[in-house]
Amino acid sequence: MSATSATVTVALEGDRRYDIAIAAHSLQNLGAKLTEIGLGKKSKKVLIVSNPVIYKHYGETVATTLKNAGFDAISLILPAGERFKTANSLQKIYDAALNHRLERSSVIIALGGGVIGDMSGYAAATWLRGINLIQVPTSLLAMVDSAIGGKTGINHPQGKNLIGAFYQPSLVWVDPQVLQTLPTREFRSAMAEVIKYGIIWDRELFDLLAQCDRLDQLRYLSDDLLHTILYRCAKAKAEVVAKDEKEGDLRAILNYGHTVGHAIESVTNYRLFNHGEAVGLGMIIAGAIAVDMGLWSAAEQAQQVALITKTRLPQTLPADIDQAAIIDCLATDKKVEAGKVRFILPTAIGQVTLSDRVTTELINQNLRKILA
Amino acid sequence: MSATSATVTVALEGDRRYDIAIAAHSLQNLGAKLTEIGLGKKSKKVLIVSNPVIYKHYGETVATTLKNAGFDAISLILPAGERFKTANSLQKIYDAALNHRLERSSVIIALGGGVIGDMSGYAAATWLRGINLIQVPTSLLAMVDSAIGGKTGINHPQGKNLIGAFYQPSLVWVDPQVLQTLPTREFRSAMAEVIKYGIIWDRELFDLLAQCDRLDQLRYLSDDLLHTILYRCAKAKAEVVAKDEKEGDLRAILNYGHTVGHAIESVTNYRLFNHGEAVGLGMIIAGAIAVDMGLWSAAEQAQQVALITKTRLPQTLPADIDQAAIIDCLATDKKVEAGKVRFILPTAIGQVTLSDRVTTELINQNLRKILA
Structure with a gap:
């Protein structure tokens, strides 16, 4: 390369x-x-x-x-x-x-x-x-x-x-x-997906990003770093897709942060957050749930949040958001199987697992934690 | 079986x-x-x-x-x-x-x-x-x-x-x-597709049908014959599809009679003929073109027409049909490649070939032959 x-x-x-x-x-x-x-x-x-x-x-x-x-x-x-x-x-x-x-x-x-x-x-x-x-x-x-x-x-x-x-x-x-x-807001929201690849697949990419001081504007990225990001993300996605073209279990890991993210987008009528912003929020919640369930270390969740902070992506939900609507929305998600919502949860940076044991209570609890 | x-x-x-x-x-x-x-x-x-x-x-x-x-x-x-x-x-x-x-x-x-x-x-x-x-x-x-x-x-x-x-x-x-x-008209029009399998793939099926005196109503078919028809047609289609799922050259043979048939349906606003009736007309025209091009014997074309006669499918077009519109319609057909209309033409009962050398003149000439 x-x-x-x-x-x-x-x-x-x-x-x-x-x-x-x-x-x-x-x-x-x-x-x-x-x-x-x-x-x-x-x-x-x-x-x-x-x-x-x-x-x-x-x-x-x-x-x-x-x-x-x-x-x-x-x-x-x-x-x-x-x-x-x-x-x-x-x-x-x-x-x-x-x-x-x-x-x-x-x-x-x-x-x-x-x-x-x-x-x-x-x-x-x-x-x-x-x-x-x-x-x-x-x-x-x-x-x-x-x-x-x-x-x-x-x-x-x-x-x-x-x-x-x-x-x-x-x-x-x-x-x-x-x-x-590209407008700055669009750049930032895409960085949520870039961080996602670091969490689910590519620890080296995560570490590379962690070394940067700022990730909130394109101009802070060298041409080389931008190229590396594009290459490593494409490679990660290509590897996952090649192994699982039509969304079996492996491909599902690409939806890390998306399960709750989609629900947040939908409940706020796609006006308050764009896709990447919602995914960033979804990753914070999924990470917190993983920690609560004893699957992931609080230290690594802190590293994830730190990286999201560098992108200046939103980290809070409106205080009056309709939590019940979010829960209801999760039930109609395409990834639902047998009525159970399937979460993608980190176990280490670069590695995730699938779980259908996330309780509504746990989701609500972690939604409340990030209310503005 | x-x-x-x-x-x-x-x-x-x-x-x-x-x-x-x-x-x-x-x-x-x-x-x-x-x-x-x-x-x-x-x-x-x-x-x-x-x-x-x-x-x-x-x-x-x-x-x-x-x-x-x-x-x-x-x-x-x-x-x-x-x-x-x-x-x-x-x-x-x-x-x-x-x-x-x-x-x-x-x-x-x-x-x-x-x-x-x-x-x-x-x-x-x-x-x-x-x-x-x-x-x-x-x-x-x-x-x-x-x-x-x-x-x-x-x-x-x-x-x-x-x-x-x-x-x-x-x-x-x-x-x-x-x-x-099933209404009789629906039965008859489906027989056009049954005859199609005889022409493109299954001479034995064709011969079996040729032995029947009447093919215009379900009640003239024994349970055994009906079962054999369903089985042989399904088998023919399954064999073609298995070899060519997404319409390469082989699967295209299933469109025998359909090229002109679709155009006839479209130009008559899908009101005058149903799909099978139009396909029957399309097969008569395709057969006649194949004979004119020296690809098929007039005797076998006569056998095809005789079988279509037994089903009592229509064999003529309205005298005032818009031939120019039919030609124009052929040009927007899905099977068009590089602007050339591709015809499926019989070379023997049970065998067809693809040709993009059918001239507009030849199409018009054979359309005229079956005007009422």
């Missing part, structure tokens, strides 16, 4: 595989890469799906590199934000696919963060029962998490990601340079 | 497999079978999706057998007909899944024909990114074709089956007894 470019290969069941290619200033080479991996042979048609801000910054670069490589691309700009990850936005992608006459061998490019990636991925999974998908994540969260692993989907009015499919991209194309335009 | 019960196993990539179980009067044993294949261990919840007529005849039998086996089932009745295979109906299945709190280990049972099977299958494929699916086909068409092979989906306002997923059921449960309530 060089300091400026690296490739992680995701090897799946059968002989299916795809690359996560990480290289600064690589966005302008995307068209040539598509040709290199065999796209454009049968159909030259490409549909780029993006949001207004991202497209303003990077749309022309992507459109140009595709044109130079001989592709016939059109762009669809959808409004930004989780509340637009709906059946309605999905229908717009389908309509664009129909109007541009995409064929099975055509390509959808998701140019954006998690919302664009999830929706476009789901559209690619389901249009003509599956066409080629390229993920070009432009947020740190999408780079380290949502663009890798094949989870795609949209929200149901009553729950996040309830509708979806496992569908792998042909390529994940990561240009760290695009993070320069 | 006994005369009254038979099982065809569909073996897929990896170690995935499922059974197509064919047995008269078996509907009442469905609950026990679900337990036998390991469902109900984690979640007892089942959502039965059906249409009003089918549910009136068989709903109680299914609800009772599930209850007796300890399942917690609710039913959702959706309006019958291709025009209801929409995003709107799909949303109703999602809402029922949410209200009944289906978990990943819960089950959706599709109790009905192709429309119910396709929609429920797609809902099962996409709810929580995939839950268990049982196909209980109640039409001959669904038994020999749509319930087997994992194609699921809904229609886009501008085209049939444009939105969908490949998703395999855990079981296909075929009780030929339920065909007693």
Whole structure:
């Protein structure tokens, strides 16, 4: 692995595989890469799906590199934000696919963060029962998490990601340079997922982060450290996904902090916290529960909290939050089995276990501890 | 294979497999079978999706057998007909899944024909990114074709089956007894698909049918012949699907008669012909094109037409049909590659080939031949 470019290969069941290619200033080479991996042979048609801000910054670069490589691309700009990850936005992608006459061998490019990636991925999974998908994540969260692993989907009015499919991209194309335009709040919330990989899988990554004084803004990270973070997170996720593509027990560990996190997001109507912020809170609660259950040391939980502090992620819940609604929400979580909520709990930094023995009382108790 | 019960196993990539179980009067044993294949261990919840007529005849039998086996089932009745295979109906299945709190280990049972099977299958494929699916086909068409092979989906306002997923059921449960309530027109149109298997894969089946005097009503078929038809068709489809789950070249042969058939259905707004009738017309045209191109003998085409005559399927198109619209519609077909329409053409009874050399002129010429 060089300091400026690296490739992680995701090897799946059968002989299916795809690359996560990480290289600064690589966005302008995307068209040539598509040709290199065999796209454009049968159909030259490409549909780029993006949001207004991202497209303003990077749309022309992507459109140009595709044109130079001989592709016939059109762009669809959808409004930004989780509340637009709906059946309605999905229908717009389908309509664009129909109007541009995409064929099975055509390509959808998701140019954006998690919302664009999830929706476009789901559209690619389901249009003509599956066409080629390229993920070009432009947020740190999408780079380290949502663009890798094949989870795609949209929200149901009553729950996040309830509708979806496992569908792998042909390529994940990561240009760290695009993070320069990422808002600070987005950066911080993605750091929650980065810390997550340290806790569940990669102690070395955790230690590397612990050596930094500040983790709350991109400018405090050297190019090398940023590259290492992107590489190690992609590698961690690829390893987990390769071993367990469709959410058996292993893949479930990626949901560390997410069980309670999702409930917090949902109960606060996805307005108060973004995904990463909620995951950060979920990790604090899961860690505290693990300590209470005697599974994890208080010292390591303190190390986790210290790292979260360096990112300046929120560490408290509104005093008037509806705790009963959080508990109820946990019961409708996708990860529920036989009516029991399954928690991912740390046992050491770099290692977690699954437990369905977390009591409602224990959850409530630890929610109360972090009320503002 | 006994005369009254038979099982065809569909073996897929990896170690995935499922059974197509064919047995008269078996509907009442469905609950026990679900337990036998390991469902109900984690979640007892089942959502039965059906249409009003089918549910009136068989709903109680299914609800009772599930209850007796300890399942917690609710039913959702959706309006019958291709025009209801929409995003709107799909949303109703999602809402029922949410209200009944289906978990990943819960089950959706599709109790009905192709429309119910396709929609429920797609809902099962996409709810929580995939839950268990049982196909209980109640039409001959669904038994020999749509319930087997994992194609699921809904229609886009501008085209049939444009939105969908490949998703395999855990079981296909075929009780030929339920065909007693099948309308004659439905029976006939399914016979088009039965004849299709004879042409593309199973000469013995073709010869067996050719020995019958009449094929236009269920009552002309002995129980043995009906069973043999169901078994041989399921076997043919299972063999093709096992070798090619996701529509490479081999699976494409299942679309014999469908290329033009879909276009005819679409141009006549899905009102004049049902699916099987359109496929029958498509087979007549594909056969005639194959003869014109020197790929097939006129004598065997005559045998195909003779068999279609025995089913009393329509053999002519309205004189004022919009031929240009049919040609245009072919260009948006899912099977289009590099802008070329791919035809499946017979070379002998039991054998077909793929061709992208069929000219528009040849299509038009053969459409004209069967104008009323």
